[in-house]
Amino acid sequence: MKFSRKIEFVSLSIALLFTFLVEVSGSWPGTDQPPPIRDDFNALVDFTKIPPAPVRSNETLCPETDTYCNFACTGCVNGDITVCPNPRDWGLTFDDGPTTFTIDLLNYLKPRGLKITFFVVGSRVAESPEILKMAYDLGHEIGVHTWSHPYLTTQSNEQIIAELQWTAEIIKATIGVIPAYMRPPFGDVDDRVRNIASQLGYKVVIWDRDTKDWTFTKDLSFDFNWIKGNFTEWVQEKPTTGHISLQHDLYNQTASQGPKVVPIVLGANYTIKSVASCIGDNDPYQRKKVLNNPPKNNFTSVSQDQPTLTTVIQESTMMTTNLPVSTQTFYVTNVANNQRNFLNYLVMTVNIYVFVHSVIINSM
Numbered sequence: 001m002k003f004s005r006k007i008e009f010v011s012l013s014i015a016l017l018f019t020f021l022v023e024v025s026g027s028w029p030g031t032d033q034p035p036p037i038r039d040d041f042n043a044l045v046d047f048t049k050i051p052p053a054p055v056r057s058n059e060t061l062c063p064e065t066d067t068y069c070n071f072a073c074t075g076c077v078n079g080d081i082t083v084c085p086n087p088r089d090w091g092l093t094f095d096d097g098p099t100t101f102t103i104d105l106l107n108y109l110k111p112r113g114l115k116i117t118f119f120v121v122g123s124r125v126a127e128s129p130e131i132l133k134m135a136y137d138l139g140h141e142i143g144v145h146t147w148s149h150p151y152l153t154t155q156s157n158e159q160i161i162a163e164l165q166w167t168a169e170i171i172k173a174t175i176g177v178i179p180a181y182m183r184p185p186f187g188d189v190d191d192r193v194r195n196i197a198s199q200l201g202y203k204v205v206i207w208d209r210d211t212k213d214w215t216f217t218k219d220l221s222f223d224f225n226w227i228k229g230n231f232t233e234w235v236q237e238k239p240t241t242g243h244i245s246l247q248h249d250l251y252n253q254t255a256s257q258g259p260k261v262v263p264i265v266l267g268a269n270y271t272i273k274s275v276a277s278c279i280g281d282n283d284p285y286q287r288k289k290v291l292n293n294p295p296k297n298n299f300t301s302v303s304q305d306q307p308t309l310t311t312v313i314q315e316s317t318m319m320t321t322n323l324p325v326s327t328q329t330f331y332v333t334n335v336a337n338n339q340r341n342f343l344n345y346l347v348m349t350v351n352i353y354v355f356v357h358s359v360i361i362n363s364m
């Protein structure tokens with residue numbers, strides 16, 4: 001490449017990166033703040049189909065009878081993904097990022113060709129969109145983990161919808177797709193939360209092996225060697241299924257455990273996979289699914305216990321294209337802005353390009 005071409009390339013790259021960061025930064029709800037409820041988000045969900053499980057007033061209060069199958073209270077599961085079916089597969093998952101500590105983990109996984117799952121917090125995507133994009137571009141699976149990390153069964157239907165949809169919106173704005181998998185914070189999910197998640201197009205993912213790595217923030221006696229010890233014991237168990245393990249990339253101390261446990265899992269002849277991949281789904285995003293399999297305009301009624309993607313498809317005046325409702329909403333709420341903003345972004349990119357280019361030339 002000629003030197004002048006290099007200057008042009010560097011200038012254009014900087015201009016495009018800046019435009020990308022401006023495009024996704026926008027005005028999003030604050031970090032770890034409950035996001036605002038929106039009518040257009042609520043319209044994505046048929047409230048008459050939501051099971052009437054009571055909203056828990058406090059995460060420590062569990063119902064005497066577990067009528068609505070709360071995993072956090074009793075370990076009850078109802079169609080949730082908790083294991084990899086193949087006994088030699090291991091679904092490695094990290095929650096609560098993206099953070100700067102995610103980068104070291106990505107750099108460790110990359111040369112080893114390992115793809116895992118990150119359940120991301122929407123408000124942290126707003127802080128570090130470039131790290132989410134890095135993980136996605138490296139082929140890792142991105143799942144939804146809410147905007148502000150509440151106990152979902154303590155939230156109203158509208159609050160749950162806001163937590164999930166705001167996160168979907170910022171993921172879509174950053175990497176162009178909406179995930180098809182979500183993980184409830186603290187595993188706090190009941191049939192009410194499951195139904196809302198399903199109507200928004202998500203399968204619920206929990207885990208069957210919990211490192212409890214996050215407890216180091218509360219328990220001063222926590223020893224990080226326990227995590228390696230746990231994995232060493234888990235891989236020695238005679239497996240009837242593969243496993244899905246839970247770790248966190250929110251803290252340096254917990255994210256840095258990834259490179260310590262991967263050799264233990266691989267050394268025991270497990271194959272490390274993303275959750276979607278280990279259950280045989282190589283396309284874990286809603287947008288791609290719809291493009292490959294356009295839905296009909298017919299509303300399909302299905303059992304509340306086993307809702308499918310078709311549940312979220314409904315006839316409406318919005319249905320001008322064969323897109324799922326969640327994708328349509330993104331279009332309805334953003335296309336007008338995007339079309340108006342496109343010229344602004346173009347002008348901004350050209351301006352930055354000219355500016356950077358002239359700075360480099362003048363400094364020579």
Ligand SMILES: [Zn+2]
Nearest residue numbers: 095096185186
């Ligand atoms: Zn979490």
